[in-house]
Amino acid sequence: MDGERTTLHPPIRARAKGIGMVFQDFRLVPALSVLDNIALAVSTGGWRIRRRELREQILAVSAKYGLAVNPDAEVWQLDLGQRQRLEIVKVLLVPGTRVIIFDEPTSVLVPQEVESFLHMLDLLRKDGYGILLITHKINEVLACADQVTVLRSGQITYQASRSDGLDGDTLIQAMMGVRPLQTVTKQGSSEADEARTVMEVQAGVVKGNHGETVIESLALTLRAGEITGVAGISGSGQRELAEVMFGLRPLAAGRLEIKGKSVTGGPQAFMAAGVSFVSEDPLKESVIPGFTILEHMVLDGIPARLRGAGLDWRQIRSELTASEEARALALADPDRRADELSGGNVQRMVLARALIRRPDILVISYPSRGLDIGTTRTIQQQLITLAEQGTAILLFSEDLDELFKLSDRLVVLAGKRLVEGGRPADTTPPEIGHLMLRGESA
Known part of the structure; x- marks a missing residue:
């Protein structure tokens, strides 16, 4: 210096x-x-x-x-x-x-x-x-x-200054290397009225950590094979709603049903009912200090394989390394401690775990946060594929482009209310942005 x-x-x-x-x-x-x-x-x-x-x-x-x-x-x-x-x-x-x-x-x-x-x-x-x-x-x-340096796998692959001319395609190529950039494709939105309801909240009231009302008059329906995108300015109740949908936070009032049955227990009851969860802060909320990636994958991911009185770790490791999800997300060495990983690699781990399980319902927050464009597109395509296989997905994101690209239906959190935003084909990002800021129908 x-x-x-x-x-x-x-x-x-x-x-x-x-x-x-x-x-x-x-x-x-x-x-x-x-x-x-x-x-x-x-x-x-x-x-x-x-x-x-x-x-x-x-x-x-x-x-x-x-x-x-x-x-x-x-x-x-x-x-x-x-x-x-x-x-x-x-x-x-x-x-x-x-x-x-x-x-x-x-x-x-x-x-x-x-x-x-x-x-x-x-x-x-x-x-x-x-x-x-x-x-x-x-x-x-x-x-x-003014100046750009691209890093890939710990190596500098490109450097340039604004005076040299900065080009987006060149930067993407430097980030991705020879790996082709996947194109995210999604079929037309499923018809909501024909899809089977798998999760529903009626007349719900959600409270914050200090007893304050965060969401009132909550009505939300998740349907098999449908991605419901939740938009909203940060702090509008996204975390609290996501926790309610996985049993981490009880409803203060109202009723929650999964496949027609009332569920009031904690995460164990929700997991037993077929729900998986990816939190907004996996680094703090999904990592057990000292546990390896492989050990984390057995928790709500790869089914435990028994060998005598213990787990057959060799078989579990083999299944993980052979899984399409682990390869697609470039998962780190299964024997690495998860608490030593970067935020992006922790995100890959928890996403791979959720995708491997192929749950009936997936509650997922900010799936592309901190990830490069190639991994982001891979994850987006895998979420679309998961929905096409019948999973109901509740997707929280503050990236409107991502919500419009992936969602079959949009809802907006604002002003302590969850309001309908319509189907992406029938609305625009500015209209959804208006709902986010105003909390009322445009």
Whole structure:
């Protein structure tokens, strides 16, 4: 740095050199306020926190870059987009910060928020900050990058600057190598009235972690072979609804039926009824520390094979490596510990596990988050194939393009309500975006 060879390990040394990072999985304490979280990051080791001064700094930086961060808010009440903006303010307020690394920053943002985020990057650049943007999204690279480096399997495969001319097809080729980019194809939407209802919620009320009403008057029907896409601005109740549909969160009121029978138990009862679940944060919620990929796959994935009094791990490993899902998703070595994997490889693991099981009902959140374009298209095609085989899929995504590409029917979470969005062929992304922002029929 500054023309001199330097070592940036451990992280405290990088921080001293002026390098900050906004992680894909946020470093926040939910039980504390925004101000207290920032105080933990900017503290210089003294016993006293100048709260009034820090509050003014938060408001000033927030206003300058259009971040709308409220220092008095409780972090547990913030949606993902708001938490990311908090992380950005936190980095900016660390004294001496001059380089900021963003790791997959738009994976938690809706399209309207992405535009604001890219504008903020431009403001930071004009103020002299160096920006390192880690992303799989080609359109973002083309929109804001001055220089581009493509990594594949730990190797640099391409480098270029804006003055050289940046081309999306060239970047995709550098990312994919000789592997052809799969085309996602979907047959016409199934006729909902003819499909069999496999899961239904009537007059549901969903409460948050602190007893607040998140969704009221919930009515939702899932049908065999149909992909129901759920759109909504982050924090509109997606997590809570997904947890209800897998028994992780009970309905505060109303009735939930699977295949015509009322189900009120926890995840075990839902799994027994044929439901699989991919959470929005598999790195924190789907990984058991110390367990290998292979051991994770036996949990709601590959059927356990017995050998004497124990499991036949050789047979289980053989079935996993031979599975189409593991090959298609380029699953890592089955004997690797899952807690040592990157976020993208954890995502591959939990998706492969869900697909291998071929459940009757799949509740899945943000399947393409943090994945390259090739793997994203593979997953999208596998979800379509799974639905064609009869699985009812409830798909949560903040990527409207993904929802329109995969869904047979759209619903929108906004204003504590779940409203019908229609079939993708009968509506447009701007109309769905209007429902997301307004919470009412267009």
